[in-house]
Amino acid sequence: MEFPERFSNLPEYAFPRLRLLLDQYPAGKQVLNMSVGDPKHHFPKWVKEVLEKNIHEFRQYPPNDGSPELLKAISRWIKRRYGVLVDNTTEIMALNGTREGLFAALQALCPENKFGDRSIVLMPNPFYQVYAVASLAANVSPIYLTAMKSNKFLPDFSSVPEELLTKTAVIYICSPSNPQGSVASESYWQNLLILAEKFNFRVFADECYSEIYREEPPVGILEVANKIGTNPENVVSFHSLSKRSNMAGLRSGFVASGKNNISAIKKLRAYAGAPLPLPLQRVAEKLWDDEDHVEISRNLYKEKFILADTIFSNVESYSSPEAGFFLWLEVENDEKAAKKLWIEAGIKVLPGSYLSRDTKSGNPGKKYIRVALVEPIEEVAHGLKMIRKIIYN
Ligand SMILES: Cc1ncc(COP(=O)(O)O)c(C=O)c1O
Incomplete structure (x- = not known):
């Protein structure tokens, strides 16, 4: 497919790229998708x-x-x-x-x-x-x-x-x-x-x-x-x-x-x-x-962040986000980390470089993975513990 010239340097969008990276390997365990910022809390009845x-x-x-x-x-x-x-x-x-x-x-x-x-x-x-x-x-x-x-x-x-x-x-x-x-x-x-x-x-x-x-x-x-x-x-x-x-x-x-x-x-x-x-x-x-439903949802995210802070408390590079629902975790190599988490634990996260552009001093996302805390807290807890174990041991 030929794009017009002004779009010709456009990289593939992040999620097709992720599929290309991971789909060739079977998930190591039951799949837990922490790659997409798709909210999962309830909306009002x-x-x-x-x-x-x-x-x-x-x-x-x-x-x-x-x-x-x-x-x-x-x-x-x-x-x-x-x-x-x-x-x-x-x-x-x-x-x-x-x-x-x-x-x-x-x-x-x-x-x-x-x-x-x-x-x-x-x-x-x-x-x-x-x-x-x-x-x-x-x-x-x-x-x-x-x-x-x-x-x-x-x-x-x-x-x-x-x-x-x-x-x-x-x-x-x-x-x-x-x-x-x-x-x-x-x-x-x-x-x-x-x-x-x-x-x-x-x-x-x-x-x-x-x-x-x-x-x-x-x-x-x-x-x-x-x-x-x-x-x-x-x-x-x-x-x-x-x-x-x-x-x-x-x-x-x-x-x-x-x-x-x-x-x-x-x-x-x-x-x-x-x-x-x-x-x-x-x-x-x-x-x-x-605002009621917004507060309920916000409180659920707060619980997940408290959990993340506990799980990563002794990871030196960890910084606790002030807002939003992602963790931006420092790793040695984003794609390698994403692949490892997928192959060993079935956990899908997004390599940071898929959200960034190359610069003269490298790609600022290359040493990060993005982890979405959108699933129910039990699953988030499992995912974060596995990330802690697989990436930071
Ligand atoms: C930073 C940012 N801006 C905008 C959007 C688009 O959101 P929506 O079009 O659903 O309002 C997203 C969605 O993930 C986002 O992360």
Whole structure:
């Protein structure tokens, strides 16, 4: 298969690569899949009733921008969560999950050129892969900034040369981050937003793990921007029900930003987007209004993290994530470790390099595996004990 030139260097997606790596070997024991971030906790039982009540609405084309009721529920949630007032008619748009939004928003908002040069899109390395593909589709240049352990696994934007920032049109940043579970602090956001205004770029904040935290709710870009008075057009925040509400299959999220940005995203999506079916928008509306199910799920993740901290307590390289539901474990070689876990124990984890790009100083994921804590706690306990035994003995 021949891709157009701009996609020609695209590596195979992480999960087909993993199949290629492991499928040639039989699983050593009963399979435990810890490779995918597919939430497994329950969603509320009442979802079924809401769906049934509104099922007749499958008949009609859904409103492209999101139903007024859904947009109002989202703006109530933003107010509750971040203390920020967002206009539901002009400053939010409903998405089919954050993945398509992270892609579509870049097409709508990223200029091809800045000061006569091709625009640059900065992103962390490792990263959620759609950031790179969106950049290639928009015909701009992705640049990968290594998210080092010494910098809490967040890219250090203060070390990016001014020359590069001048050409930067968008920065993707994920907090809490996938895969490391790092949380951008208030001062981190603040410094980034100051740079955004100074160099006139937009910050695309992927905050889809914002509700899965240990103790304190992660500070969000919307609240920091509001506090320091950043121009809302420099701030584009993405949220999702996939992780928050254990409904990855619902495909529902939103983007919040300034009026001009949202209007541009709406315009492009009116041509090319696939709006969320209305009965599903009704479900999404109720989910944003409910925090009980989110708290139950968060507490289950907390238990799993306590367990992980205990199991890896005497592994020197272990760092306990602040949020999200992954462990990012240091190993000697990511593919070798993944293969060993599969062959000896039937445990499937993701090699870190499948989430990262090569750089001059190597691939920052090569010495890591990503382990998802999504299965029931008994299975997670078994998986983590086996990882401890097989990798760190
Ligand atoms: C960092 C990150 N961003 C975005 C997404 C996309 O999530 P969704 O499209 O389900 O909202 C994921 C999914 O795994 C993710 O890990």
